[in-house]
Amino acid sequence: MTRAPSLDGRRFRAATPVLAMTAKPFPLARHSATLAWRSLVNTRRTPEALIDVTLQPVLFLLIFTYIFGGAIAHGSQHDYLQFLLPGLLGQSIALGGVAIGVNLSRDLEKGIFDRFRSLPIARSAPLVGAVLADVVRYTILTVVMLAFGYVLGFRAQTGILSVAAACLLGIAFALCLCWISVWIGMLARTSGAVQGITMLIVFPLSFGSNTFVDPSTLPGWLEWFANVNPLSQLVGAVRALLIGGPAGEHVLWTFVSMAALLVVFVPLALRAYGRRA
């Protein structure tokens, strides 16, 4: 900046055209896309932030297949893998949502959200942008899961379209579920607390379900919870779409769950964001 004093103020305005404040269409979509791009640059610069959607599901697949598989499926690890993989995809989706709340909370701590809030953009754009960027993370997760599952011996019993539908449904559901984490990210005072709180939600949600075992083997009250758990609906739908069985009802309830998650947690997250001083 040693040279700055010699520059006169006119340089500050002159060279580029005057800012076009004329309204372009779909401002929320465009601004969110810009902020999603920002999140992706962040991810590219810190690849270790992808461990929870790459190495972690691989590790879980190995642990549950080879350590618990034999005991749960009476010796047939392959049978258990067929049952487990769709469930583990559901659990990984729930675990993968933790990061967004932690990252957003960290952004709030650092003050970059003050900059966003002083700009003439929709208040929700930074949150929507972060969720959009997570499409990449969940796509990586889904591909890693299926590819590594294939290596271990998992075989889809349905057609390519069903498998594609299962993947898309999983990603779409993930984008709805992660708003819980966004909300907690806006509420909690520190990013460390976000991690702890979301884990408290993710664990009951992912274990109290049909992810690892048939809910009919659970005690009555837990079976009831597992059956109304939105993650169970997703896992049921993905399981049917991958290894066969009636999918219709599960898919329907998955969509209902997604709508409910959005209706409840998007307004909660926006309100918490608005109140954050």
Place this chain on the structure above:
Amino acid sequence: MTTTTHTSDIAVEAEGLVKRFGATTALDGVDIAVPRGSVLGLLGPNGAGKTTAVRVLATLLAPDGGWARVDGHDVVSEPARVRESIGLTGQYASVDDALSGTQNLVMIGRLLDLSRRDARARARELLNWFDLTEAADRPARTYSGGMRRRLDLAASLVGRPSVIFLDEPTTGLDPSKRGDMWQVVRSLVSDGATVLLTTQYLDEADSLADAITVVDRGRVIAHDTPHALKRIVGGQTLTLRPTDPSRVEDAAAILADVAAARPESPRAGVLSVPVSGDDVMPDAVHRLSAAGIVVTELSLHLPSLDEAFLALTGTTTPREPLLMEVAA
């Protein structure tokens, strides 16, 4: 409420701003007025409410009472219009560490609806202006503190704001970098921008601001030009140093007589006394020379802004400037 005729010459105005955080009252009826094209220094100790005031004016916080208008738009009912006019540089540089300098500025440009090409051109222009061209493609996390501040200020200028809020823009910068930042502020103003700047540095307010609003515990305790603020402390001070240290006693007697007040000795061999009236100086000179007392130093000056600040707030001036001088 004032009519639209006022909006042309007052860029930022607020009346009776109140903001509470639980039991704490951060702003307790603050009035602010910044004429277009001028610099207002919002001066006060830590916790006085300066940052809260800026956050309310920049639409980041809703006030609990009072009203504020920026560029003619109400911060509560028309926040989107206010945001089109303002640039904000916070106390802590709010840039994205993972993004390069260019990427940070292009992102802001895109959020302001510039085309990709225009956003890049604007980023290049600002990086050049702030002497960051060489670091343009490095992640901001590799920048020094001063570079981050410059990038942060550049980010707040992407949209060519007509009103710029600078919240303690030089806190933590070393003295030479502070001077550079002052030059930037001056050139923004010469370009027609209105600047509201918070600071705990009296010299900063003194050298940059056209007017100073002193806040303490959420209230405005003074508002005037730097010159007038110095005057409110009282009259002027006459300081002298006799060449011969043994004549200090005699000189003190003469000063006590002409000023009708007891001189103090701020340093060994130096005398100072508050004076009022313009004839004291020639009178003192006459009496000293008649007594044969030769002086090496004789001056008449207004109190410093520090003294004004002390008189207004009843607290000592902020400690940071001293720490910084020691560090420098």
